Amino acid sequence: MHSPQTHQGNSSSADLQVDKARQQRRLELAHELQSLVPEKAILSRPHELTPYESDGLTAIKQTPLLVVLPETVAQVQAVMRWADRQEVPVVARGAGTGLSGGASPHPDGILLGLAKFNRILELNPGGGYAVVQPGVRNLAISEAARPHGLYYAPDPSSQIACSIGGNVAENSGGVHCLKYGLTVHNILSLTVVTASGELLEIGGESPEQNGLDLLALFTGSEGMLGITVEIKVKLLPVPPLARLVMATFSSVEDAGAAVGEVIADGIIPAGMELMDNPAIRASEAFAQCGYPVDAEALILCELDGLEEEVESQIARVEEVFKKCRAETQHVAASDEERLLLWKGRKSAFPAVGRLSPDYYCIDGTIPRKALPQVLASMDKMSKQYELPIANVFHAGDGNLHPLILFDANKPGELERTEELGSKILQLCVEVGGTITGEHGVGLEKINEMCVQFNSATIEQFHALKAAFDPKGILNPGKAIPTLQRCAEFGAMHVKGGKLPFPELERF
Amino acid sequence: MDFANQDSAKEIAARVVQAYENKTPLAIAGGGSKSFLVNAAAENAVELPVSGHAGVLSYEPTELVISARAGTKITELRETLSAKGQHLPFDPPAYTSADTLGGVIACGVSGPARPYSGAARDFVLGTQIVNGRGEILKFGGEVMKNVAGYDVSRLQVGACGSLGVLLDVSLKVLPEMQSRETRCFELTANTAIGFLEQLARKPLPLAASAVLPAGVADKVSVLVRFAGSSAAVQRAVQDEGGDVLAEEQQFWSSMRDLSHSFFQSPDGSGNLWRITAPAALPLDDFIEAIPGLQPQNCLVDWGGGLRWVRSAASSDEMQEAVASLAGQVVQCGPLGVQAYGKRQPLSRSTETMLRLQQRIKDSFDPAGILNPGVFGYEV
Numbered sequence: 001m002h003s004p005q006t007h008q009g010n011s012s013s014a015d016l017q018v019d020k021a022r023q024q025r026r027l028e029l030a031h032e033l034q035s036l037v038p039e040k041a042i043l044s045r046p047h048e049l050t051p052y053e054s055d056g057l058t059a060i061k062q063t064p065l066l067v068v069l070p071e072t073v074a075q076v077q078a079v080m081r082w083a084d085r086q087e088v089p090v091v092a093r094g095a096g097t098g099l100s101g102g103a104s105p106h107p108d109g110i111l112l113g114l115a116k117f118n119r120i121l122e123l124n125p126g127g128g129y130a131v132v133q134p135g136v137r138n139l140a141i142s143e144a145a146r147p148h149g150l151y152y153a154p155d156p157s158s159q160i161a162c163s164i165g166g167n168v169a170e171n172s173g174g175v176h177c178l179k180y181g182l183t184v185h186n187i188l189s190l191t192v193v194t195a196s197g198e199l200l201e202i203g204g205e206s207p208e209q210n211g212l213d214l215l216a217l218f219t220g221s222e223g224m225l226g227i228t229v230e231i232k233v234k235l236l237p238v239p240p241l242a243r244l245v246m247a248t249f250s251s252v253e254d255a256g257a258a259v260g261e262v263i264a265d266g267i268i269p270a271g272m273e274l275m276d277n278p279a280i281r282a283s284e285a286f287a288q289c290g291y292p293v294d295a296e297a298l299i300l301c302e303l304d305g306l307e308e309e310v311e312s313q314i315a316r317v318e319e320v321f322k323k324c325r326a327e328t329q330h331v332a333a334s335d336e337e338r339l340l341l342w343k344g345r346k347s348a349f350p351a352v353g354r355l356s357p358d359y360y361c362i363d364g365t366i367p368r369k370a371l372p373q374v375l376a377s378m379d380k381m382s383k384q385y386e387l388p389i390a391n392v393f394h395a396g397d398g399n400l401h402p403l404i405l406f407d408a409n410k411p412g413e414l415e416r417t418e419e420l421g422s423k424i425l426q427l428c429v430e431v432g433g434t435i436t437g438e439h440g441v442g443l444e445k446i447n448e449m450c451v452q453f454n455s456a457t458i459e460q461f462h463a464l465k466a467a468f469d470p471k472g473i474l475n476p477g478k479a480i481p482t483l484q485r486c487a488e489f490g491a492m493h494v495k496g497g498k499l500p501f502p503e504l505e506r507f
Numbered sequence: 508m509d510f511a512n513q514d515s516a517k518e519i520a521a522r523v524v525q526a527y528e529n530k531t532p533l534a535i536a537g538g539g540s541k542s543f544l545v546n547a548a549a550e551n552a553v554e555l556p557v558s559g560h561a562g563v564l565s566y567e568p569t570e571l572v573i574s575a576r577a578g579t580k581i582t583e584l585r586e587t588l589s590a591k592g593q594h595l596p597f598d599p600p601a602y603t604s605a606d607t608l609g610g611v612i613a614c615g616v617s618g619p620a621r622p623y624s625g626a627a628r629d630f631v632l633g634t635q636i637v638n639g640r641g642e643i644l645k646f647g648g649e650v651m652k653n654v655a656g657y658d659v660s661r662l663q664v665g666a667c668g669s670l671g672v673l674l675d676v677s678l679k680v681l682p683e684m685q686s687r688e689t690r691c692f693e694l695t696a697n698t699a700i701g702f703l704e705q706l707a708r709k710p711l712p713l714a715a716s717a718v719l720p721a722g723v724a725d726k727v728s729v730l731v732r733f734a735g736s737s738a739a740v741q742r743a744v745q746d747e748g749g750d751v752l753a754e755e756q757q758f759w760s761s762m763r764d765l766s767h768s769f770f771q772s773p774d775g776s777g778n779l780w781r782i783t784a785p786a787a788l789p790l791d792d793f794i795e796a797i798p799g800l801q802p803q804n805c806l807v808d809w810g811g812g813l814r815w816v817r818s819a820a821s822s823d824e825m826q827e828a829v830a831s832l833a834g835q836v837v838q839c840g841p842l843g844v845q846a847y848g849k850r851q852p853l854s855r856s857t858e859t860m861l862r863l864q865q866r867i868k869d870s871f872d873p874a875g876i877l878n879p880g881v882f883g884y885e886v
Contacts, residue, residue: 126704127787149708171654182652184661185629198859205785205833207622207812208665211853211864211882213615216628216661220654237710260569266592266682306710308738365650367570397651398570437652445655452655456642460871461656467866480656 022107026065029088029110033068036078043067052111055096055103056158057444059360059414064091064105069113073193073229079112080227081197089476092223094134094166097158099361100442102169102222102478109476112227114165120144121230129188131232134165138172141233150235153180156438157346165228171220173438175271175345176302178396180236182438184219191230192218195469200226217464222440223475225468239304242270244338245317247326248295252276252391255297256371258324259395262301265320267313269396270304273345276375278390279352279403286351289344290337292328299395300345302338348392349403356388356405360417364428365399365437377427378402385420387413399437400428426451441479449479450486458483515560515576516635516643516674522555523672523876524641532879535668537578538605541614543839544781545667547847549880557672558607563587564675565649572632572649573680577609577673584608593680596624600763609673615665618763619715619732622707622786622810628664630679636663636671639872649677662867669882670871684714684734686741689758690749692729693721696802697791699729700811704787706731707810711747712739715759718790718807719769727790727802732759762808769806769815779817779841780825781848784834786811796832798824826851853883 030044043049044066053061070076083090089109096103105111117133120141124130125148130141138159142151155174156162162172167183168190180186189203203215218225249255255274262269275283275291275298284291291298299321303313314331321329332338344351352359366374375391382389388405402424406417425435425448435441435448449458461480466472481489526533533555534548561578568591575584581601588594598618599611612634617626633647636659647653647660663670694702699718706713712735721728730752733743752758761767770779784793788811794800797816804817818825822838829836829851838849853861868875 125708128704128707171658173652177652181625181629184658185625194859194863200859200863201857206783206835207626207786207809208615208783208835210835210851210856211860212662212670212867213628213665214662214863214867216658216664219658221657225657237708239710263571263682264569266685268681305736306712306739306742308742309712309736312736312738365648365652367567367572367650369567369570394652399652432648433650434648434653434655436655437650438654440654441656449655454645457644457646457656460638460642460644460659463870464657464659464867467863467870 022065025108029066032082032086033066033079036082037068037070037075041069041071041075043069052093052096052105052113055093055098055101057099057101057104057442059408060101060104060443062105062107064109064111065107067111067113069116071116073191073199076112076193076227076229077197077199079110079197080193080195083110083473084196084471087471087473089473090227091475092165092169092227094163094169095137095161097162098166098170098440098442099363100436100440100444102440102442102475103166104443106476109473114163114227114229117165117229123148125150125235128235129232130235131230132164133230134163134168134228136164138162138164138167145235146238148235149238151238152233153186153236154183157349164231164233168219168228168231169221169223170438170440173394173397173399175273175342175394177394178272179268179270184216186234187215187219188232188234190215190218190228190232192226192228194226195471195474203232220440222442222479224465224479225474227474239270241307241310242302242304242338243310243314244332244341245299245301245303245314245321245329246291246332246341247299247301247321247329248292249297249299249325250327252297252375253372254325255299256368256395258299258321258326260368261320261324262317263396265316267303267316269301269317271300271302272394272396273300274298274393274395275345275348276391278388279348279392282351282355282390283344283348286354287340287344287347289340291341291344295327300341345392348390352390352403352405357407357409358405358414360404360406360421361439362402362404362421362424363399363436363439364425364433365397366428366431366433368395368398370431370433371400374400374427374431378424381420381423385416387417387420394437397437398433422448443478446479446481446485447489449481450489455483455486458486516637519555519557519560519672519674520637520641520643523637523639526553526555526876527639527641527874530874530876532876534881535613535672535878537607537610537613538580538603540601540603540606541610541616542846543848544614544616544837545848545881546850546883547880548878552879555672557609558605560674561607566591568593570649571651571680572677574633574649574675574677575608576675577607577612579608580604581606581608581611588680589683592683594683595630595678596681597621597627597630598624598763599627600765602764608676612664612673612676613666613668619717619759619808622812623713623715628661631660631664631676632679633677634660634663634673635675636673638671639874639877643674644671647677651679667882668878669868671877686737687714687732687734687755688740688744689730689732689752689755690744690747691752692731692749693726694729695725696727696794697789699727699807700787700789702729703731703810706747711743712736715762715808716810717762718811720803720805722803730758767806778819779815779839781837781839782814782816782829782834783812784814784829784832788832793832797828822849826855830855850883
């Protein structure tokens with residue numbers, strides 16, 4: 001993301017030569033591709049390429065050599081066979097809403113946009129499934145299934161825009177995944193095009209397949225192992241009733257403890273979200289949804305199921321919150337109010353974005369019991385780096401989204417933000433968590449992979465990748481760092497033989 | 508947490524390193540209770556005992572996670588969780604008293620709850636393994652959501668130890684169901700599966716379903732288990748009716764652990780077959796497609812996804828028939844008589860899939876020493 005420093009002097013003419021060579025290469029590849037896909041499916045002019053230069057992680061911008069927008073599986077296969085022969089890097093892209101740079105283009109490669117694969121191929125209410133193309137939007141599946149009383153459970157906050165193919169690539173979650181699981185728990189089979197252009201069926205009609213079960217491995221593999229061209233998703237009956245309790249607490253610690261107590265009581269809510277005061281204020285200002293802006297912490301707890309079940313659980317949850325020193329409690333009076341309260345939470349990111357010129361979203365997961373410790377440490381770091389942090393937390397499953405507020409126009413602030421983000425992720429690993437709960441590694445968290453995994457494990461990842469993609473043409477440089485990169489990163493963060501933040505407890 | 512310092516883990520890793528250097532094939536030996544589900548290991552394989560690497564490592568009920576060494580007995584896990592009002596939602600079987608966590612994960616076995624609560628794979632959060640080079644590797648973790656690195660933990664489920672020796676496993680656990688009831692419906696073979704499909708479309712607290720021969724010509728017993736909050740279960744049984752099954756807990760345990768009389772007294776040549784098939788396949792069509800199958804010799808679990816069959820058909824005949832139904836079959840022999848199973852060979856997959864699986868195997872186990880033959884790579 002930092003542009004490489006060029007030597008002083010004749011840099012502009014050197015740049016010009018590089019540009020010329022790239023343009024030449026661009027025209028060559030475009031010419032070769034014309035025999036494989038329709039001409040209109042190849043984008044090569046600067047203004048056509050610009051919209052593809054980044055995904056949701058806009059801090060990283062890179063123009064691809066070409067964008068190719070195939071319309072049929074046969075075209076995807078032809079492009080991959082060609083790319084494999086020519087050893088041209090290929091980066092697949094869905095709706096481009098990913099937050100970790102997973103769909104960030106390769107400078108010497110093509111960006112394979114799957115937006116035209118936007119059809120629901122089969123909706124089978126009896127069998128409880130739908131077969132969809134990868135470019136179908138997440139929410140569009142539930143909308144299509146709704147008349148049959150069914151829906152697709154995983155609901156990432158970006159569900160209006162994000163594509164199901166991208167969900168598979170990132171193993172996306174959502175606010176309801178504590179009860180209903182992640183993408184991996186809600187897909188039945190995949191059709192993928194391999195790096196060498198072959199068609200592969202992963203999973204099938206039978207609950208078990210012959211040989212290794214590759215479905216989970218493929219899910220969340222960030223476009224490194226193949227191109228998903230068809231997805232069979234599970235559809236669930238829409239719960240007859242959903243009700244939402246909003247509770248406020250005088251500290252985030254109290255709220256965190258309350259989440260644990262609900263679970264200890266044997267209740268698995270459909271969703272359980274926690275926000276701190278800065279996040280509450282931002283969301284309320286943005287969505288006017290009725291959050292009490294003076295609360296230190298707020299929990300949204302949704303129960304769903306049969307009416308009798310939901311009513312009895314609501315009463316139990318209120319009881320638990322009361323015991324955990326909730327300051328106020330409110331049960332949404334109508335479905336409209338319930339959805340409005342969710343809207344506040346789901347728009348927390350853009351809401352925080354309005355408070356500050358820029359924000360940077362972190363995606364660590366921690367054991368829930370470590371929440372007070374992690375929040376206290378983040379508070380210290382926030383002061384040290386002079387960068388405010390707002391926190392939203394998928395509290396049920398420990399997935400923490402600190403949002404760092406910064407101004408990229410202030411010199412050095414982006415770099416400071418990235419460093420702070422990296423420190424927070426390392427902290428997540430130290431308390432027994434992970435550097436990414438649902439956004440993926442992509443380019444963004446590739447250094448932190450070195451903190452989470454030892455060299456032998458990283459080498460095993462590379463060997464596994466090579467089993468799928470021997471020439472390394474699929475999304476090269478993403479998700480798994482080279483050991484050399486880890487060595488460099490290690491050298492950086494233990495500079496001077498001193499770990500940063502010696503006051504933090506480690507392991 | 509880093510559990511690599513366990514002596515027993517180091518010992519296992521050292522044995523694999525040695526085997527890797529000497530190219531000695533290893534037969535990973537846990538409790539030995541699931542051999543009827545896998546092929547016999549290559550004859551020259553040396554046994555690698557792993558059941559001594561046992562014990563619960565960490566368990567915090569409010570985190571909904573338990574971590575244990577692979578040699579831990581399934582019965583011990585059940586007791587540990589039950590003491591805190593929790594359970595393993597995929598309800599793994601214990602075929603004998605020796606069943607281990609490692610065996611359940613390696614063989615990827617799930618109980619009757621599978622179609623409604625999820626499979627073994629769905630609840631694995633992290634693993635520590637020894638790969639075929641003897642390296643101790645840790646994948647996933649002890650948190651619910653984790654997308655760092657490829658999901659190698661879940662790849663181990665059902666891989667029958669062919670990609671690594673399991674050392675430790677972390678699983679997601681859930682609160683026990685508050686209440687359970689099973690209802691029985693008398694139907695005909697051609698309507699049973701459709702009936703279950705209809706039920707699954709409703710927002711009911713379904714927990715298991717099975718179809719058994721009723722002992723009356725042309726009739727089958729469809730058993731449906733509801734589990735969840737008392738309120739939900741009461742509502743469900745009120746709406747759906749059916750006859751109450753007494754001692755329902757024992758019945759589902761006997762389905763899960765294969766102690767039901769159906770499995771204990773095979774007829775004819777005594778061959779027992781485990782078939783997974785598309786759940787929607789009507790029972791009468793299935794019976795017709797399987798060579799020599801009498802209706803009283805077929806038992807259905809998983810809402811239609813798993814079908815146990817007693818038949819004297821040959822392996823080839825059966826594999827052919829099941830392949831035509833897009834299913835998978837393991838010949839289990841008469842239980843307790845035939846030591847090893849016979850899995851459908853991988854050669855029935857496509858060429859692309861076959862090559863890919865072989866390359867994945869090579870990436871974990873380049874010398875091909877881990878459980879050769881058990882899984883059927885050698886084709």
